Amino acid sequence: MTARNLFLVQNQAGLPRILNACTAAQEYALTQAAVNYFESLGIVHYISSGTALGLCRHGGIIPWDDDIDLFIAPEHTEILRQAFESGDFTRHTGLEWGWDDNTMGWRVYRGDGGDTHKILGDAKFPFLDLFTSVRDEKTGRVTYRSNLMHAWAPQEYFTEEEWTNWKWYDFGPIQLRGPQNLDDYFKRAFGEPAQDLAYLLYHHVDFDVKKWPQRVIV
Known part of the structure; x- marks a missing residue:
């Protein structure tokens, strides 16, 4: 199963706009603060999943x-x-964080953010999802460290060449790292129809997909 096989919706017009102007600005701002901190420590970070899409x-x-x-x-x-655990990240960014055993990653958020579903613990909305990764010694691929995430989206990996050759991309008002050739990752993870089909997953606040009748699983 690839990411494109999860939720496909042909009619994008009926989809809800989850982030309003305020929460979108908060999302970009907290991500920029985190990225600035990562850069100060030389921590390499790559766009992935729905962010690449x-x-x-x-x-x-x-x-x-x-x-x-x-x-x-x-x-x-x-x-x-x-x-994170020393408190240095929070001291420099003013942001809070939490660990998720399922995704084997961290969520970064503002302390005054909105509520999320209880499955996400103390995380506030909106938030930044950080996924830890592993490198396959044989292929050089960088993929999810979490077996759950890898099983859920096995095509969401970066080849050795993609991971080595990167560039900054304008992502809304901020810049994020990604492979120089993003097309291969895009096609591998989502397929050509992704340019025309909308992908609808659950909302992290309520995890309710039943309210969107356009949901189609293939």
Whole structure:
């Protein structure tokens, strides 16, 4: 199963706009603060998942998405863990964080954010999803460290060449790292129809997909 096989909606007009102007601005701002901190420590981070889709199709956050997704380089996971647990990250950014055992990653958010579903613990909305990763010794691919995430989206990986050759992309009002050739990742993870079909997942606030009758699973 690839990411494109999850939720496909041909009629985008009926989809809800989850982020309003205020929460979208907060999402971009907290991501920029986190990225600035990562850069100060030399922590490599890559756009991934719906954020890569949003960049290719919308030039920023997908209008019906509600977070930003970044991969953290395998060799920098421990550096970031220490930064979180020592309090250094929060002191420099003013942001809070939480660990998710399922995704094997962190969520970064403002302390005064809105409520999310209880499955996300103390995370506030909006938030930044940070996924830890592993490098396959045989292929050089960088993929999800979480077996759950890898099983859910096995095509969301970066080849050795994609991970080595990167550039900054304008993502809305901020800049994020990604492979120089993003087309291959896009096609591998989502398929050609992704330019024309809307992808609708759950909203992190309520995890309710039943209210959107356009949902089609293939």
